[in-house]
Amino acid sequence: MFSIILNIVGSLMHFYVVHRLYRVTPIRARLSEQHSAKVWWLGALVLWIVYLWGVQLGDEALDWRWWPGQFALTWLGILFVMTLFLLAADLATGFGLWWRERAPRVLGIAALAGALVSAFAIFQAVRAPAVSDYEIVLQDLPAKLDGTVLVMVTDLHLGAQRRSGWMEKRVEQINALAPSAVVMVGDQVEDNPIGEARLATVLRGLKAPLGVWAATGNHEYYGDAATTIAEFEAGGVRWLIDSSVELAPGLVLAGIDDVGRLMRGGGDYTGGLKSTLPQRTNVATILLSHIPAAPIIAGAAERGVDLMLSGHTHGGQIWPFSYLVQHRFPRMVGEHKVGDMSLVISRGAGSWGPRMRLWQPGEIVKLTLRAPGKG
Template identity: 40%
Template sequence: MKYVPRVALFLAIPALLFAVPWWLLVYTTTSGSSLWIGSAVFLLAFLALPGSMILGHGRTHSDTAAVVGDTLLGTIWVLFSWSVFGALARAVLIVAGVEDPVRSRVVAVAVPAIAAALLGWGAVEARRVPRIRTVPVPIAGLGAGLDGLRLLVITDTHYGPLNRRRWSERVVEAVNAQRPDIVAHAGDLADGPLERRRAQVDPLGKVEAELGRFYITGNHEYYGDAPGWIEYMTGLGWQPLHNEHRVVERGGDRLVMAGIDDPTGVTVPGHGPDLAAALSGADPDLPVILLAHQPKQITDAVKAGVALQISGHTHGGQIWPFHYLVRLDQPVVAGLSEHGRTRLYTSRGTGFWGPPFRVFAPSEITVLTLRAA
């Protein structure tokens, strides 16, 4: 019985996502056999969504089912969002005196056309090599020798059921072309078993950064094999920051690169965020750059006097207007923000999770140029 509320919620959300477009595009515009056929299509899609998501992201890890479920989820989200706008447009047409069937047909054509265009564009955006975004960040206490240091951030690569080995290689080429001093991966490396995803992750071993390559776990590592990914990234030459820090030096000046686990890590013995442990033994006079997967970890970073926290997790919302829901859970969705003396940079992510679409939330490879302040 304790699982009944979860199951009910699991079914209620897709029911709402399908009900609105069904009402707008089928119920209000068709009749007779067309109504029954349209309703049957929506019902089958509704049943296919939770089934394919369970098969794809559950214990069986069926990549085919995951692709079907993820694509269906993204499609119905876009169709639902624009059906809401379509319902509003329909109300405006009623007030304007436009009669049926013209009123309903106009909306029934416009909504699917807009959704299809956005999904096509979103699919291209999700699969492209991310744009380079350069952001200057003033760091209090940064020595002259470190002024201008280029810290490149990738995050939320989410290597998954769609084989993106070639995309991974092209991302590495784009990263190396920026000639970064430091490269950081801020978590959510991959989804699914390590043995299935390692071929997509392997190109990261060719990332070049003179002062270090650092990696932290995101929440998705803890849905699989986080310790395994930490070990694997170590084998590729990266330095996992598992509640620990390293000191970076250039031109006689130093800074602290620290990293903490994602809060989901408490489900694994010996894991979970511990900022005190991460900064233990660090020189308190040195500026601290902290890798923390979720922006809401900024609360502890502020208390610890961290100069800059780098996060991902939000994907910038990934598919508009989902960012409004993300904002309910996180203090920031994307970009550079100030929290007292601590700055937070939240990346929109380098890859995508689940639905293979990005709508009004482009991916990014970020070059943070540290400046003495």
């Protein structure tokens, strides 16, 4: 059903944008000849067919099918942005019923603005993730661990469009922050395992004396999660799946298995949290939970967790969808206080669907841990 709705909406936007662009004076002038107009509409029809074909293929495949799939999703994102601008122009001019002389010019300005904003959104998605820096006070952190640096990455979405070469550059970014530990908080892959022998070598390039740790996200389970886990383990990544480890005396790192499947099924999905942290902690505790679901946040705070790290929301990725995401996850991105617990939600280093981000780029998060009275 979702696919059908997506195809209908995408098709409507496609032909709306094509039709309104045809009304832009410079374009219309170049297509004044009948033959040229036929070429325009034939091209629009071919592009629509390629779009529908790409939507059906998807972009999770690691072979040639990624190209039409990724084109379709990015074209859908461009259509959405263009529709926003063109529709605003049409509403302002009453679809040409008033301001008749100026309407084509307003439509042209809207088309140019939509194209520029779409290009900027693509740039924001393909550029290197920005580094966000937080200093977090952990009430139970021993003084000798004050200044410990953790680097958090989430929503890498490694797959067809981001392979080992892209990850190698992220490793360089992470190492430049001199972390004591690196935590990967879910959706390390788009869907399927990467299947590149080079990935293990790249991951082993991470320099973190206290280790590289990971929690699962919903996308791990859209493919062969067991093979994905093994691929990352080959690179020295250790997974925390409803388990915990003492990073250093007085500092515990815990991670819960992705709760996405249980959330979709309804009912209680806090079992992993309860089994991982059965009682209130009395040491500095950091929890990795890919999805910042309200019951998980509340349960972690009740159990004395000092810091919870999440991703999943992508910061909304493309405005104005951020408002829809925030309706589902009120704490959508950034740092939040929940009682005595700090919650940090990353907008992710990669992207999902259209390779577009509007307005913020992806991010890598640097966390400097502070003992009470030391910050």
